[in-house]
Amino acid sequence: MVMKKRKMVVTSALPYANGDIHIGHLVEYVQTDFWVRFQKMRGHACLYVCADDTHGTPVMVRARAEGITPEELIARSYAQHTRDFADFEIRFDHYYSTNSEENRSFSNAIYQAMQKSGAVTTRSLPQLYCEHDNMFLPDRFVKGACPNCGAEDQYGDSCDACGQTYAAEELKSARCAICGKAPVTRDSEHLFFELEPFRGFLKAWIPEHAAPDVANKLLEWFNEPLRGWCISRDAPYFGFEIPGHPNKFFYVWVDAPIGYMASLQKWCSDHGESFDTWWQNPDAELYHFIGKDIVRFHCLFWPAMLHTADYKTPNQVFVHGFLTVNGEKMSKSKGTFIKARTYLDCLNPQDLRFYYACKLNGTTDDMDLNLGDFVNRVNSDLVGKITNLASRGAQMLHKSLGCLTGVMDPEGRALYDKAVGWSESIASHYEARDFSKVMVEVRELADQANQYFDSKAPWALVKSDPEAARSVMTSILNIFRVLAIYLQPILPSYAAKVAKLFKEHRYVWGDIAKTIENMPINAYEYLATRVEQAAVDKLIEASRTPDRPAPKPLPQPAPAKASEPPKVAAETVKETIDYDTFAKADLRVAKVLSAELVEGADKLLRLQLDIGEAKPRQVFAGIRKAYDPATLIGRHVVMVANLAPRKMRFGLSEGMILAAGNPDGALFLVSPDAGALPGATVK
Ligand SMILES: [Zn+2]
Numbered sequence: 001m002v003m004k005k006r007k008m009v010v011t012s013a014l015p016y017a018n019g020d021i022h023i024g025h026l027v028e029y030v031q032t033d034f035w036v037r038f039q040k041m042r043g044h045a046c047l048y049v050c051a052d053d054t055h056g057t058p059v060m061v062r063a064r065a066e067g068i069t070p071e072e073l074i075a076r077s078y079a080q081h082t083r084d085f086a087d088f089e090i091r092f093d094h095y096y097s098t099n100s101e102e103n104r105s106f107s108n109a110i111y112q113a114m115q116k117s118g119a120v121t122t123r124s125l126p127q128l129y130c131e132h133d134n135m136f137l138p139d140r141f142v143k144g145a146c147p148n149c150g151a152e153d154q155y156g157d158s159c160d161a162c163g164q165t166y167a168a169e170e171l172k173s174a175r176c177a178i179c180g181k182a183p184v185t186r187d188s189e190h191l192f193f194e195l196e197p198f199r200g201f202l203k204a205w206i207p208e209h210a211a212p213d214v215a216n217k218l219l220e221w222f223n224e225p226l227r228g229w230c231i232s233r234d235a236p237y238f239g240f241e242i243p244g245h246p247n248k249f250f251y252v253w254v255d256a257p258i259g260y261m262a263s264l265q266k267w268c269s270d271h272g273e274s275f276d277t278w279w280q281n282p283d284a285e286l287y288h289f290i291g292k293d294i295v296r297f298h299c300l301f302w303p304a305m306l307h308t309a310d311y312k313t314p315n316q317v318f319v320h321g322f323l324t325v326n327g328e329k330m331s332k333s334k335g336t337f338i339k340a341r342t343y344l345d346c347l348n349p350q351d352l353r354f355y356y357a358c359k360l361n362g363t364t365d366d367m368d369l370n371l372g373d374f375v376n377r378v379n380s381d382l383v384g385k386i387t388n389l390a391s392r393g394a395q396m397l398h399k400s401l402g403c404l405t406g407v408m409d410p411e412g413r414a415l416y417d418k419a420v421g422w423s424e425s426i427a428s429h430y431e432a433r434d435f436s437k438v439m440v441e442v443r444e445l446a447d448q449a450n451q452y453f454d455s456k457a458p459w460a461l462v463k464s465d466p467e468a469a470r471s472v473m474t475s476i477l478n479i480f481r482v483l484a485i486y487l488q489p490i491l492p493s494y495a496a497k498v499a500k501l502f503k504e505h506r507y508v509w510g511d512i513a514k515t516i517e518n519m520p521i522n523a524y525e526y527l528a529t530r531v532e533q534a535a536v537d538k539l540i541e542a543s544r545t546p547d548r549p550a551p552k553p554l555p556q557p558a559p560a561k562a563s564e565p566p567k568v569a570a571e572t573v574k575e576t577i578d579y580d581t582f583a584k585a586d587l588r589v590a591k592v593l594s595a596e597l598v599e600g601a602d603k604l605l606r607l608q609l610d611i612g613e614a615k616p617r618q619v620f621a622g623i624r625k626a627y628d629p630a631t632l633i634g635r636h637v638v639m640v641a642n643l644a645p646r647k648m649r650f651g652l653s654e655g656m657i658l659a660a661g662n663p664d665g666a667l668f669l670v671s672p673d674a675g676a677l678p679g680a681t682v683k
Pocket residue numbers: 146147148149150151159160161162163164
């Protein structure tokens with residue numbers, strides 16, 4: 001069989017940096033991973049790229065609340081997200097961040113092309129403006145009473161009490177969330193990307209690149225003039241400034257999909273390959289996996305943006321539905337809003353991959369995780385039906401027949417041939433992303449293999465005719481091996497253990513044609529274990545726990561690879577002091593108002609610290625080599641407030657801030673958890 005080697009780039013939607021990965025997100029990453037691993041097994045050149053989506057107001061607001069910079073916040077999320085994905089065996093070729101230079105440069109270039117084509121227009125929009133802080137207020141910087149239900153203290157975009165969404169100007173008794181004063185309405189110029197010039201292009205493009213139900217829904221909008229899309233946001237905004245428009249930033253949805261290109265570009269630079277051979281090459285293929293909530297961005301704005309800038313548009317956008325748990329929307333109070341990390345603390349990730357594969361069928365229908373059904377399917381199908389073939393076959397061969405395979409008997413060989421014969425049918429289900437059909441065929445073959453095994457009664461045969469029993473074991477193990485190869489995209493570490501059992505390496509699809517006969521095999525290692533209801537109960541209980549306060553910000557966020565951090569060897573602790581002696585130190589939470597370099601002192605930074613006093617304190621801190629001053633502004637630190645002032649060459653130092661020092665000299669500022677106010681006592 002000669003197959004043309006394909007070249008493909010595959011993406012999943014970018015998870016937002018202001019939140020944890022949960023099992024709803026995993027529906028997408030897991031299915032993309034199945035598909036990419038399948039393509040790689042078939043010998044195609046296939047790259048899976050993704051990134052954290054980092055820009056926008058929520059990241060900025062959350063970072064402010066925690067007293068850290070947006071960069072620190074997104075570095076922390078990056079470490080958590082990549083660790084969750086790795087533990088669920090989701091293997092990206094490159095996982096990047098939208099806050100990258102590659103992304104800035106693609107965003108600017110695409111924007112300039114959009115502008116050149118005449119599709120960018122400007123319009124004035126009324127916006128809330130704080131005259132005290134001299135800035136336009138993003139929705140999340142305005143608070144007031146909900147125009148719908150009257151609930152107090154709601155943000156300018158939606159109401160937590162009644163769920164209504166509205167424009168910030170509609171809030172009653174609106175006030176600036178920074179200073180508390182009432183904002184005024186001012187006009188602000190905004191940039192719009194007009195879609196009407198792309199009507200003809202999009203009308204033809206959509207049905208060819210999305211499933212019929214998705215396309216039909218989108219095309220309903222074409223009965224009216226297509227509305228322009230506002231692509232700018234006023235400062236303050238965490239994102240990329242728009243070239244030629246100081247204090248205006250690209251709306252996060254402009255640079256988010258461009259992040260696919262930036263991630264691919266980074267992979268190409270790291271591997272000495274050219275971006276164009278992967279993206280612009282007409283023979284290369286490009287696929288996006290997305291949820292049905294973001295179709296508009298991927299099937300209207302995105303192809304129009306790519307088209308104006310002369311970039312290739314995706315070959316196909318694969319749209320999936322949402323996850324429900326026990327037939328309902330995921331719910332925090334019911335304990336079904338399950339974070340990836342909570343799942344990993346309670347259950348085996350391979351079981352969720354297996355269950356999702358049983359349910360995913362490549363359509364936009366919502367998918368239900370029924371927890372009772374989950375326990376049953378893992379226990380009866382993965383453990384009882386499929387894995388049982390290997391455990392019974394290999395263990396008997398090991399115990400009584402010296403771990404040596406013989407040759408298959410005719411009946412066993414016929415079944416093996418049948419399993420191999422289903423290869424192209426199973427491959428076609430993978431290609432169509434109908435993983436549930438893959439599982440149906442694998443289960444069907446496992447059922448037949450179990451029937452064959454039971455009909456031969458090898459547990460009796462091994463005493464009367466050991467060689468006949470060896471033939472049965474050999475057949476069973478060869479059939480099982482084919483099933484494990486079929487399952488490798490779904491259960492990669494499971495398949496790796498199977499390869500080890502047969503003294504082989506990671507499988508490619510063509511390995512199904514090889515047989516294991518007259519060869520020794522390794523001892524059997526557990527491949528899958530039963531799920532206990534108690535573990536599922538524990539998962540629900542752990543997910544029901546109300547959210548803990550935000551974790552303490554990492555002063556210098558760790559890189560993506562998470563491993564057990566080294567510790568400082570215990571040093572001799574200083575002499576004991578009594579409580580009164582300790583209590584003499586007055587420790588306070590201090591907010592950094594400003595931080596600057598000190599001329600003539602290459603170790604020091606000059607800080608102005610707010611501890612709730614009328615005048616800020618000036619402190620010189622020896623942290624210059626560890627911190628960029630700009631990243632410190634707005635941060636909360638801990639200060640010794642009653643240390644005798646010290647006159648220095650550069651001025652008076654009116655206190656000291658606390659930092660941890662590693663033996664290698666690395667410094668880490670001590671910060672309180674989110675919520676502590678400047679001036680609060682530390683004890
Ligand atoms: Zn409301």
